[in-house]
Amino acid sequence: MKHIYTGKTKDVYELEDGNYLLKFKDDVTGVDGVFDPGANSVGLTIEGAGRSGLKLTKYFFELLNEKGIPTHYVDADIENATMTVKPAKPFGKGLEVICRYRAVGSFLRRYGLYAEEGQPLDAFVEVTIKDDERQDPPISEDALDMLGILSKAEYKVLKELTQQISGIVKDELAKKGIELYDIKLEFGRTGDDQQIILIDEISGGNMRAYKDGKYIEPLELEKLFLS
Amino acid sequence: MKHIYTGKTKDVYELEDGNYLLKFKDDVTGVDGVFDPGANSVGLTIEGAGRSGLKLTKYFFELLNEKGIPTHYVDADIENATMTVKPAKPFGKGLEVICRYRAVGSFLRRYGLYAEEGQPLDAFVEVTIKDDERQDPPISEDALDMLGILSKAEYKVLKELTQQISGIVKDELAKKGIELYDIKLEFGRTGDDQQIILIDEISGGNMRAYKDGKYIEPLELEKLFLS
Numbered sequence: 001m002k003h004i005y006t007g008k009t010k011d012v013y014e015l016e017d018g019n020y021l022l023k024f025k026d027d028v029t030g031v032d033g034v035f036d037p038g039a040n041s042v043g044l045t046i047e048g049a050g051r052s053g054l055k056l057t058k059y060f061f062e063l064l065n066e067k068g069i070p071t072h073y074v075d076a077d078i079e080n081a082t083m084t085v086k087p088a089k090p091f092g093k094g095l096e097v098i099c100r101y102r103a104v105g106s107f108l109r110r111y112g113l114y115a116e117e118g119q120p121l122d123a124f125v126e127v128t129i130k131d132d133e134r135q136d137p138p139i140s141e142d143a144l145d146m147l148g149i150l151s152k153a154e155y156k157v158l159k160e161l162t163q164q165i166s167g168i169v170k171d172e173l174a175k176k177g178i179e180l181y182d183i184k185l186e187f188g189r190t191g192d193d194q195q196i197i198l199i200d201e202i203s204g205g206n207m208r209a210y211k212d213g214k215y216i217e218p219l220e221l222e223k224l225f226l227s
Numbered sequence: 228m229k230h231i232y233t234g235k236t237k238d239v240y241e242l243e244d245g246n247y248l249l250k251f252k253d254d255v256t257g258v259d260g261v262f263d264p265g266a267n268s269v270g271l272t273i274e275g276a277g278r279s280g281l282k283l284t285k286y287f288f289e290l291l292n293e294k295g296i297p298t299h300y301v302d303a304d305i306e307n308a309t310m311t312v313k314p315a316k317p318f319g320k321g322l323e324v325i326c327r328y329r330a331v332g333s334f335l336r337r338y339g340l341y342a343e344e345g346q347p348l349d350a351f352v353e354v355t356i357k358d359d360e361r362q363d364p365p366i367s368e369d370a371l372d373m374l375g376i377l378s379k380a381e382y383k384v385l386k387e388l389t390q391q392i393s394g395i396v397k398d399e400l401a402k403k404g405i406e407l408y409d410i411k412l413e414f415g416r417t418g419d420d421q422q423i424i425l426i427d428e429i430s431g432g433n434m435r436a437y438k439d440g441k442y443i444e445p446l447e448l449e450k451l452f453l454s
Contacts, residue, residue, distance in 0.1 A: 093340060110364040113320060113356060114374040124373055129340060137337040140367050146351055147341040 024050035037205035053203035088188030092149040094130035099166035183207040251277035264432035280430035315415030319376035321357035326393035410434040
């Protein structure tokens with residue numbers, strides 16, 4: 001297999017059958033040595049972080065595949081912290097799709113004039129551009145279409161899939177008494193028909209989860225949820 | 228008449244017949260003594276700035292009224308720098324609606340990964356919240372609806388009116404060899420049926436206009452356009 005990309009928290013290899021292998025690293029994003037999933041730079045290395053993220057990812061992607069949701073997931077090897085995935089191309093240079101159930105984080109920083117901290121939001125979907133230099137700005141459906149990143153028809157699919165997937169994750173967490181506040185997903189296009197599928201991962205680093213009103217750290221979430 | 232509000236660049240009085248009188252001041256927004264229509268604080272006072280803004284506003288609002296576009300405009304008194312308007316309530320605590328024909332300003336700062344400076348944009352509409360403290364953040368149709376600021380049906384009307392009005396201003400400027408890059412409008416609801424109408428003003432301070440590739444300062448625009 002051929003090493004083709006070194007990401008902040010994953011390395012990517014191309015396999016001979018056309019699939020890809022993602023190697024989950026123990027490097028996590030953060031600032032000043034503190035783990036912060038929203039940060040754009042690698043902040044520290046935590047022993048076991050890669051496997052921990054992969055365990056949750058494997059759990060959720062297998063569940064989504066069972067439910068017929070299209071994803072890039074093929075299988076996972078927890079021991080080696082690797083996941084085999086189907087090839088998919090990101091939209092433009094990469095988008096993040098956020099689904100919000102409560103007003104926290106950047107939503108509150110932007111719309112604090114109209115929203116209170118923790119206020120329920122109705123599976124609100126927003127898209128941001130992956131652009132470290134410009135602090136991942138939010139972008140509207142119209143702008144995505146005009147700039148040739150995503151058509152209006154694709155936006156509709158993306159929004160529906162996001163609400164469907166986020167709802168499944170929310171319901172799963174709720175079974176363990178954990179409340180999902182928001183979650184960040186990534187999608188790509190695959191195959192000749194350019195089908196939109198879920199890519200990347202679903203782990204503590206992609207979401208804000210709370211238990212009894214207290215935020216659960218990403219690595220803690222895996223222990224709490226999979227125990 | 229009764230003084231009811233002191234704005235950054237206008238004072239507002241309530242008239243006995245239920246209409247309002249806007250007094251255009253010579254105070255203009257800016258930073259460090261330099262006129263900047265996008266700034267959120269009053270930067271300096273320019274003799275005649277109020278009358279200059281009103282002259283363009285009168286010109287464009289009378290043209291829009293002739294064309295059947297609903298606005299708050301009743302009449303204007305250039306000598307006294309006052310404009311009589313119908314009562315209207317802003318959306319939430321105030322929104323700005325921007326129509327863009329070329330990629331400059333905050334659009335470029337946000338989407339520079341996908342757009343080049345000055346690239347043509349197809350009458351792209353975006354809405355920002357008037358919130359000095361949070362630097363007037365952009366907000367999507369979905370968020371406006373969810374936060375109870377603007378319904379989806381109202382958003383559709385707002386977008387259509389914005390493109391219609393901006394197109395009229397663009398065509399007028401073009402007659403004098405001036406190119407409109409972008410324009411910022413404000414709307415409100417009026418009457419028992421809560422009709423959406425154009426409010427505030429249309430002057431050099433609300434738009435970026437260029438001639439022969441060179442930006443035209445707000446006060447210069449009035450002289451160049453109305454001469």
